[in-house]
Amino acid sequence: MNLHEAPLAAQAQSLSPVDQALVDGVLAGQRRALAKAITLIESTRSDHQQRAQQVLNALLPSTGRAIRVGISGVPGAGKSTFIEALGVWLIEQGKKLAVLAVDPSSSVSGGSILGDKTRMEQLCQREEAFIRPTPSSGSLGGVAEKSREAMLLCEAAGFDVIIIETVGVGQSETTVAGMVDIFCLLQLPNAGDDLQAIKKGIVEIADLVVINKADIDRNATAVTRAQWRNALHMLRPVSPNWSPLVMTASALHKEGIPEFWEAIEKYRSALTPTGEFAAKRQHQALSWMWQLIDFGLRQHFRHHPRVQANLPALTQSVEQGHTTPAAAAYALLDYLKH
Numbered sequence: 001m002n003l004h005e006a007p008l009a010a011q012a013q014s015l016s017p018v019d020q021a022l023v024d025g026v027l028a029g030q031r032r033a034l035a036k037a038i039t040l041i042e043s044t045r046s047d048h049q050q051r052a053q054q055v056l057n058a059l060l061p062s063t064g065r066a067i068r069v070g071i072s073g074v075p076g077a078g079k080s081t082f083i084e085a086l087g088v089w090l091i092e093q094g095k096k097l098a099v100l101a102v103d104p105s106s107s108v109s110g111g112s113i114l115g116d117k118t119r120m121e122q123l124c125q126r127e128e129a130f131i132r133p134t135p136s137s138g139s140l141g142g143v144a145e146k147s148r149e150a151m152l153l154c155e156a157a158g159f160d161v162i163i164i165e166t167v168g169v170g171q172s173e174t175t176v177a178g179m180v181d182i183f184c185l186l187q188l189p190n191a192g193d194d195l196q197a198i199k200k201g202i203v204e205i206a207d208l209v210v211i212n213k214a215d216i217d218r219n220a221t222a223v224t225r226a227q228w229r230n231a232l233h234m235l236r237p238v239s240p241n242w243s244p245l246v247m248t249a250s251a252l253h254k255e256g257i258p259e260f261w262e263a264i265e266k267y268r269s270a271l272t273p274t275g276e277f278a279a280k281r282q283h284q285a286l287s288w289m290w291q292l293i294d295f296g297l298r299q300h301f302r303h304h305p306r307v308q309a310n311l312p313a314l315t316q317s318v319e320q321g322h323t324t325p326a327a328a329a330y331a332l333l334d335y336l337k338h
Contacts, residue, residue, distance in 0.1 A: 059156040070176040073186030082251035097161040098154035189220040215250040306335035
């Protein structure tokens with residue numbers, strides 16, 4: 001089976017009894033089945049990947065009903081505490097939520113602490129919540145490689161709200177904005193001095209900015225909020241139907257949580273009548289497809305027999321200055337034509 005036939009074959013094949021039971025368990029909202037399904041899609045084994053696509057295809061008609069929220073911010077901004085306070089409040093409003101928390105992986109050992117369940121102790125005890133920590137494993141943009149698939153599985157399991165918490169590395173965390181309905185950026189009260197340096201990139205795509213830990217210094221919070229409002233006025237809004245809001249909150253004292261969710265509801269209400277809300281998801285799906293194509297082509301390239309045979313010699317030649325990087329790259333790419 002070649003690279004192009006695999007997805008279509010996955011759609012055509014019927015599910016095995018084991019995978020059908022997994023699909024049924026996810027649709028029934030069984031947490032154990034959901035966890036097993038996410039583990040399956042995260043596996044790098046080729047047979048597991050084929051099974052995962054079959055499971056996802058079977059569940060696809062049951063996805064798309066949740067609101068998808070991305071939350072990012074610098075380390076120490078209180079993302080986990082904020083998400084826990086928000087999650088508990090949402091459950092009290094009768095909603096079910098899933099939290100996909102991405103932890104940074106060590107560039108040395110490759111391991112992750114995966115401590116979000118510890119930081120969300122109250123939330124992880126609630127039956128209406130599902131928390132899944134996932135290592136970034138070298139993926140860029142603050143999310144894990146399979147975050148999108150995990151989000152679809154959570155939607156199929158009946159969760160009303162899907163929250164993706166990024167690793168918290170700063171300005172480069174823009175990937176998550178391409179997979180959620182609304183992107184929220186958490187900042188600290190004393191971060192105003194850094195605003196000039198980071199007003200591009202991640203700030204440009206924020207739909208909501210929340211100054212968390214407002215209880216620490218109310219005056220500094222007011223100053224920072226004003227600075228953010230002025231900065232956002234100078235940037236062109238992502239949507240013509242929505243101007244990013246700057247809010248304050250104290251997750252520790254449960255302040256600003258209802259107002260935050262009210263802003264999310266206003267955002268959805270503003271974009272839905274114009275069709276922009278649905279169009280955004282369609283665009284994200286197409287973008288996701290092209291990202292998977294790029295990933296598949298890279299994998300196909302790396303596993304090509306002639307590439308594998310000649311890569312060590314060309315790599316050494318480039319390192320020693322005997323061959324230019326461009327010449328080596330073109331030579332390797334040329335092997336795909338034969």
